[in-house]
Amino acid sequence: MDNSYVLAGDVGGTNLRIAAVSESGSVLRQVTGATPKTGTSADVIDLIARLAQSCIDADDTGLRPLSFGLALAALINFREGTVLSSPNLPQLNDLALSEVLSERLQVNVVLENDATAAAVGEYWLGSSKHSENSVFVTLGTGVGGGLILDGRVYRGIDGTAGEIGHICVEPDGHACGCGSRGCVEQYASATAVVRIVREILANGGVSSLAGKTTFSSKDVYDAAASGDIVSREVFKTMGRYLGIALSDLVDVLNPELIVIGGGAAGAWDLFIDHVRSEIDARAFRHPAARVKLARASLGESAGFLGAARAALDSLKEPVRGSAM
Amino acid sequence: MDNSYVLAGDVGGTNLRIAAVSESGSVLRQVTGATPKTGTSADVIDLIARLAQSCIDADDTGLRPLSFGLALAALINFREGTVLSSPNLPQLNDLALSEVLSERLQVNVVLENDATAAAVGEYWLGSSKHSENSVFVTLGTGVGGGLILDGRVYRGIDGTAGEIGHICVEPDGHACGCGSRGCVEQYASATAVVRIVREILANGGVSSLAGKTTFSSKDVYDAAASGDIVSREVFKTMGRYLGIALSDLVDVLNPELIVIGGGAAGAWDLFIDHVRSEIDARAFRHPAARVKLARASLGESAGFLGAARAALDSLKEPVRGSAM
Numbered sequence: 001m002d003n004s005y006v007l008a009g010d011v012g013g014t015n016l017r018i019a020a021v022s023e024s025g026s027v028l029r030q031v032t033g034a035t036p037k038t039g040t041s042a043d044v045i046d047l048i049a050r051l052a053q054s055c056i057d058a059d060d061t062g063l064r065p066l067s068f069g070l071a072l073a074a075l076i077n078f079r080e081g082t083v084l085s086s087p088n089l090p091q092l093n094d095l096a097l098s099e100v101l102s103e104r105l106q107v108n109v110v111l112e113n114d115a116t117a118a119a120v121g122e123y124w125l126g127s128s129k130h131s132e133n134s135v136f137v138t139l140g141t142g143v144g145g146g147l148i149l150d151g152r153v154y155r156g157i158d159g160t161a162g163e164i165g166h167i168c169v170e171p172d173g174h175a176c177g178c179g180s181r182g183c184v185e186q187y188a189s190a191t192a193v194v195r196i197v198r199e200i201l202a203n204g205g206v207s208s209l210a211g212k213t214t215f216s217s218k219d220v221y222d223a224a225a226s227g228d229i230v231s232r233e234v235f236k237t238m239g240r241y242l243g244i245a246l247s248d249l250v251d252v253l254n255p256e257l258i259v260i261g262g263g264a265a266g267a268w269d270l271f272i273d274h275v276r277s278e279i280d281a282r283a284f285r286h287p288a289a290r291v292k293l294a295r296a297s298l299g300e301s302a303g304f305l306g307a308a309r310a311a312l313d314s315l316k317e318p319v320r321g322s323a324m
Numbered sequence: 325m326d327n328s329y330v331l332a333g334d335v336g337g338t339n340l341r342i343a344a345v346s347e348s349g350s351v352l353r354q355v356t357g358a359t360p361k362t363g364t365s366a367d368v369i370d371l372i373a374r375l376a377q378s379c380i381d382a383d384d385t386g387l388r389p390l391s392f393g394l395a396l397a398a399l400i401n402f403r404e405g406t407v408l409s410s411p412n413l414p415q416l417n418d419l420a421l422s423e424v425l426s427e428r429l430q431v432n433v434v435l436e437n438d439a440t441a442a443a444v445g446e447y448w449l450g451s452s453k454h455s456e457n458s459v460f461v462t463l464g465t466g467v468g469g470g471l472i473l474d475g476r477v478y479r480g481i482d483g484t485a486g487e488i489g490h491i492c493v494e495p496d497g498h499a500c501g502c503g504s505r506g507c508v509e510q511y512a513s514a515t516a517v518v519r520i521v522r523e524i525l526a527n528g529g530v531s532s533l534a535g536k537t538t539f540s541s542k543d544v545y546d547a548a549a550s551g552d553i554v555s556r557e558v559f560k561t562m563g564r565y566l567g568i569a570l571s572d573l574v575d576v577l578n579p580e581l582i583v584i585g586g587g588a589a590g591a592w593d594l595f596i597d598h599v600r601s602e603i604d605a606r607a608f609r610h611p612a613a614r615v616k617l618a619r620a621s622l623g624e625s626a627g628f629l630g631a632a633r634a635a636l637d638s639l640k641e642p643v644r645g646s647a648m
Contacts, residue, residue, distance in 0.1 A: 075608060084610045133481045145576070154473060156578020157457045160611045163575035168568050168606065171493060180571070180606035244492050247504070248572060251487035252469070254480020282492065282504035284399060286408045287484045 119146025243278020402483025567602020
């Protein structure tokens with residue numbers, strides 16, 4: 001029996017998960033920790049390395065992992081294995097994280113943007129399994145994305161491709177953390193849904209959410225489901241802007257499938273018709289009719305499963321610049 | 325000596341050109357005709373076939389072409405070899421043009437969108453020769469585009485990919501022929517430049533172009549070069565909107581190079597700084613710093629040279645659905 005495995009990790013905003021994954025995608029064992037909010041880069045590296053080591057040590061037969069794929073919510077230089085820009089963990093910026101972890105753990109390490117990793121995960125084991133050309137979008141705190149083109153993950157010249165959340169949908173729109181204005185992330189993320197409700201309430205809008213001091217996008221969804229007009233309109237706005245951005249991608253990439261995941265995808269029934277009608281109204285008729293919209297199926301596992309796949313792929317096609 | 329050749333054609337809005345091209349990209353001989361403005365699909369097919377046949381007959385040694393690549397200003401189903409939507413020659417819509425021409429000429433025929441063909445041409449012999457990841461944009465009557473991703477032309481699931489001209493830059497903007505609103509084509513094409521000047525003049529704008537009943541984008545360029553403020557502002561608007569669309573692509577595709585061609589690219593010095601500053605302001609810092617902007621180098625030959633390359637490639641990797 002083949003006991004070989006890779007390590008796969010996902011460094012999220014809240015949790016940090018490391019798992020041992022078989023070549024067929026089974027999770028053999030996993031450990032989780034809280035993502036540090038403070039501390040130096042050494043603290044973060046230490047935590048990742050300790051969790052990874054515990055996953056290695058837990059192997060009864062003493063087998064070493066074939067490789068280690070790590071997904072991060074950050075702009076990554078895939079080929080060099082460096083973190084370019086990590087909004088949640090800025091202490092990792094400009095760090096050759098792949099090399100540092102490789103030396104520490106004595107295993108080849110591959111870094112991947114978390115949304116690109118999720119796109120790979122969904123292509124390997126989830127909703128886009130049978131599509132050679134698909135776009136993955138995740139609607140969470142921000143809007144992330146990943147591209148599967150002609151049967152391969154597409155990363156661009158340095159590995160930063162797939163930043164679908166920063167497609168401009170309002171040239172003079174809401175300021176975005178990326179430095180631009182009117183990015184689709186400012187209209188279609190879970191964060192944006194809450195902000196837009198707040199803006200409407202501040203302008204005297206009447207909503208069942210008016211009395212609450214804090215609420216989440218899930219609360220907006222529940223209010224909309226209970227008939228709150230303002231909340232329903234916000235999901236219409238969200239769907240419209242997401243539809244504009246996806247229309248761009250339908251015309252530019254002619255994908256067979258767009259997979260939508262992330263927390264705010266839970267409001268699917270309230271926004272998807274608006275997304276679809278925007279695509280049908282804006283994109284060319286043939287690629288618009290061709291593209292299917294589907295929900296992601298792997299949930300929060302998509303990222304580390306995609307990282308596992310990237311780790312496996314790196315065995316066949318070594319990543320330039322990875323340390324081992 | 326190897327005398328083998330492919331046929332390559334480019335059906336433009338005005339001219340129709342067919343050439344015999346060697347495997348190294350030399351144009352051995354070519355014939356041109358006027359693109360028919362009226363007539364049935366049979367008339368258009370007849371003209372293409374006659375020009376192609378004359379290119380075949382002109383071979384002294386009686387050698388047959390290896391393949392025939394034909395670029396058209398149309399949405400193409402590359403794999404099936406059908407014309408999906410041809411704004412200039414609507415009589416070709418829904419026609420299995422590849423099959424019809426294959427039977428008539430007894431040679432394998434590959435159809436390609438003209439801007440995608442130009443992207444391939446520039447990658448084979450022009451400005452993007454050394455870039456594995458590049459975006460090609462052509463600024464003419466409309467705005468077309470083509471993608472070279474990871475060293476290969478990217479066509480999408482059916483072959484309609486690359487429609488960069490229909491990236492939305494103003495969600496409620498100027499109506500576009502494609503059915504959408506605010507496409508970058510409505511702000512950055514040669515046609516758009518003239519329209520925007522007209523709009524400004526209609527609103528009482530003071531310009532040296534005010535007295536003219538008809539003028540071209542070249543006239544607007546000349547006026548701007550002579551200090552006409554309105555004309556200079558129009559190229560600023562053009563550069564801004566083109567920059568917004570290209571920023572989307574920098575974030576989504578992380579290209580090494582963006583090649584800009586087409587007639588309106590002649591106004592390069594008047595718009596390119598605005599394009600660059602928009603990319604620097606909007607796209608992520610790393611991919612923005614990485615991407616170079618360059619002018620196309622093959623001019624009007626890019627399309628049929630790219631069609632020749634597609635014809636050559638089809639010999640190694642047969643296109644599903646092509647008739648022979």
